[in-house]
Amino acid sequence: MSEREVVITEVALRDGSHAISHSFTTEQVTNVVKSLDDANVPYIEVSHGDGLGGSSIQYGFSKTNEMELIEAAVNAAERSAIAVLLLPGIGTVEDLKEAEKIGAKMVRVATHVTEADVSKQHIQLAKELGMETVGFLMMSHMVPAEKLLEQALLMESYGADTVYVVDSAGALLPHEVRERISLLKENLSVKVGFHAHNNLSLAMANTLAAIEEGATRIDGSVRCLGAGAGNTQTEVLVSVLDRLNIQTGIDIYKMMDLAEDIVAPILQEPQEITKGSLVLGYAGVYSSFLLHAYRAAEKYRLDPRDILIELGKRKVVGGQEDMIIDVASELAGYKIS
Ligand SMILES: C[C@H](O)CC(=O)C(=O)O
Numbered sequence: 001m002s003e004r005e006v007v008i009t010e011v012a013l014r015d016g017s018h019a020i021s022h023s024f025t026t027e028q029v030t031n032v033v034k035s036l037d038d039a040n041v042p043y044i045e046v047s048h049g050d051g052l053g054g055s056s057i058q059y060g061f062s063k064t065n066e067m068e069l070i071e072a073a074v075n076a077a078e079r080s081a082i083a084v085l086l087l088p089g090i091g092t093v094e095d096l097k098e099a100e101k102i103g104a105k106m107v108r109v110a111t112h113v114t115e116a117d118v119s120k121q122h123i124q125l126a127k128e129l130g131m132e133t134v135g136f137l138m139m140s141h142m143v144p145a146e147k148l149l150e151q152a153l154l155m156e157s158y159g160a161d162t163v164y165v166v167d168s169a170g171a172l173l174p175h176e177v178r179e180r181i182s183l184l185k186e187n188l189s190v191k192v193g194f195h196a197h198n199n200l201s202l203a204m205a206n207t208l209a210a211i212e213e214g215a216t217r218i219d220g221s222v223r224c225l226g227a228g229a230g231n232t233q234t235e236v237l238v239s240v241l242d243r244l245n246i247q248t249g250i251d252i253y254k255m256m257d258l259a260e261d262i263v264a265p266i267l268q269e270p271q272e273i274t275k276g277s278l279v280l281g282y283a284g285v286y287s288s289f290l291l292h293a294y295r296a297a298e299k300y301r302l303d304p305r306d307i308l309i310e311l312g313k314r315k316v317v318g319g320q321e322d323m324i325i326d327v328a329s330e331l332a333g334y335k336i337s
Pocket residue numbers: 015049050051087110138139166167168169195227287288318
């Protein structure tokens with residue numbers, strides 16, 4: 001196998017959970033993981049869309065217990081490592097210990113971009129457990145590059161092996177990605193990663209900009225199965241990188257077959273840039289808010305775009321999903337006392 005110059009983490013079985021209202025089954029996870037493993041994808045993330053412990057009234061209940069999904073993934077993978085996502089405050093150290101016991105090899109500890117300090121306990125525990133550990137700075141468009149660097153340095157100091165710039169809203173423009181990745185590359189000793197959302201149709205351009213600036217850990221979702229308009233489409237990414245002579249070690253034909261034959265039938269709707277997902281990127285709103293906003297719009301007879309624009313103005317962040325209802329009811333003329 002060729003050496004991997006860019007190491008891809010496939011996130012459809014975690015980020016894609018948002019797009020299908022957390023309805024993955026063990027059979028779907030087993031089939032997707034077997035094919036990803038066969039295509040030689042190095043890392044596959046499996047968890048509730050909001051990470052370990054996310055199944056709740058606030059974020060949406062999982063159809064299948066995520067530990068069962070993680071176990072199915074571990075059993076189906078021969079070569080690929082199974083990763084989990086953890087947002088401190090949603091997932092606990094006990095959740096992390098359980099996932100590690102089942103066989104998860106990597107954890108990505110995700111915080112809002114200004115709150116890296118809450119990741120200390122979880123990053124340190126993950127290292128003690130012998131897991132590969134990633135710091136995942138969400139909503140990275142909301143702060144200047146210098147602030148992002150300050151937060152990335154904190155995650156590095158806690159022991160993270162990699163720090164990711166996460167464009168949760170799909171709001172970053174290519175020059176903003178370049179600025180952020182290059183600053184991290186200049187100042188961190190650990191690896192730098194990038195996670196995109198395609199709400200402004202920039203996921204591929206932004207990912208290539210990140211790679212040009214030195215990011216070596218990159219996320220993709222097969223068939224774009226991720227929140228909002230999805231992430232950088234993995235099978236397209238590996239094809240483009242192959243054209244650029246950048247080695248990912250992933251079999252292109254197998255990725256294409258998996259996308260078409262196994263993942264497409266799981267989608268509840270094709271992953272497109274709809275007016276809703278476009279407004280996520282335009283207004284800078286967390287991609288996983290999309291279906292929640294659609295449901296609130298239906299309930300209060302509103303245009304979902306108006307809810308999303310207002311959420312963007314209020315700078316609402318992950319964990320504030322209850323604000324979607326507050327904003328919708330206010331826009332509909334109800335008074336909140
Ligand atoms: C919990 C979020 O869905 C994590 C993520 O993928 C993002 O912020 O983007």
